[in-house]
Amino acid sequence: xxxxxxxxxxxxxxxxxxxxxxxxxxxxxxxxxxxxxxxxxxxxxxxxxxxxxxxxxxxxxxxxxxxxxxxxxxxxxxxxxxxxxxxxxxxxxxxxxxxxxxxxxxxxxxxxxxxxxxxxxxxxxxxxxxxxxxxxxxxxxxxxxxxxxxxxxx
Amino acid sequence: xxxxxxxxxxxxxxxxxxxxxxxxxxxxxxxxxxxxxxxxxxxxxxxxxxxxxxxxxxxxxxxxxx
Numbered sequence: 448x449x450x451x452x453x454x455x456x457x458x459x460x461x462x463x464x465x466x467x468x469x470x471x472x473x474x475x476x477x478x479x480x481x482x483x484x485x486x487x488x489x490x491x492x493x494x495x496x497x498x499x500x501x502x503x504x505x506x507x508x509x510x511x512x513x514x515x516x517x518x519x520x521x522x523x524x525x526x527x528x529x530x531x532x533x534x535x536x537x538x539x540x541x542x543x544x545x546x547x548x549x550x551x552x553x554x555x556x557x558x559x560x561x562x563x564x565x566x567x568x569x570x571x572x573x574x575x576x577x578x579x580x581x582x583x584x585x586x587x588x589x590x591x592x593x594x595x596x597x598x599x600x601x
Numbered sequence: 602x603x604x605x606x607x608x609x610x611x612x613x614x615x616x617x618x619x620x621x622x623x624x625x626x627x628x629x630x631x632x633x634x635x636x637x638x639x640x641x642x643x644x645x646x647x648x649x650x651x652x653x654x655x656x657x658x659x660x661x662x663x664x665x666x667x
Contacts, residue, residue: 448621450621450622450623451618451621451622451623453622453640453641453643453644453647454643454647456618456619456621456622456644456648457643457644457645457646457647457648457650457651458647458648458651459614459618460615460618460619460644460648460651461647461648461649461650461651461652461655462651462652462655463611463614463615463618464648464652465651465652465655465656466611466614467608467611468652468656470604470607470611471604471607471608473608475615494605495605496604496605496607496608497608499605499606499608499609499612500608500609500611500612500615501612502609502612503608503609503610503611503612503613503614503615503616504612504613504615504616504619505616506609506612506613506616507612507613507614507615507616507617507618507619507620508616508617508619508620508625509616510613510616510617511616511617511620511621512620524627525626525627525628526626526627526628530627530631564645564649565645565648565649565652566649566652568649568653569648569649569650569651569652569653569656570652570653570656571653586634587634587636590631590634590635591635594635
């Protein structure tokens with residue numbers, strides 16, 4: 448199956464956000480699902496919609512892979528695997544640090560790229576626009592700087 | 602339970618669309634961050650535009666009544 452073009456995928460995602468607002472009156476959240484799970488692990492209670500949304504993301508991705516016939520469990524990081532250190536322990540350490548920073552950043556900013564960048568900006572929230580600009584500006588700058596480092600991948 | 606099921610179904614739809622658009626591929630995200638392809642920026646922009654337009658359409662009758 449060819450890659451879904453942006454002019455189809457974007458509006459479909461937008462409609463999903465509208466559907467979320469219409470049925471649950473809640474915003475889109477990505478890392479919120481992880482926060483729900485982490486809070487539940489610390490103090491067990493009933494999981495909220497954010498955790499089920501997260502389960503849905505994983506199921507949806509798996510469903511897509513299944514339709515292609517390419518579903519399989521793997522520890523590989525896909526086409527970006529070459530960017531990571533070769534040693535598995537170093538890979539895991541790096542990914543854990545990166546995940547921790549992402550979680551800390553999203554918690555501090557009150558949302559992640561999806562919630563601020565798509566949902567918040569569509570609502571015209573100045574805080575979301577500022578957060579999305581900061582996320583993307585920093586990521587663009589650091590990605591470019593990484594390519595300039597000695598040993599950095601172009 | 603209905604709300605959780607609704608969240609799950611919408612999550613499945615979003616996950617499927619994101620995987621179909623190759624947003625699950627770290628190389629695609631890296632290409633976006635290195636400004637090598639505009640696909641992801643256009644996707645996010647059009648998603649925000651559609652969601653924002655729908656919100657405006659839904660709120661307009663309420664504003665007219667007030």
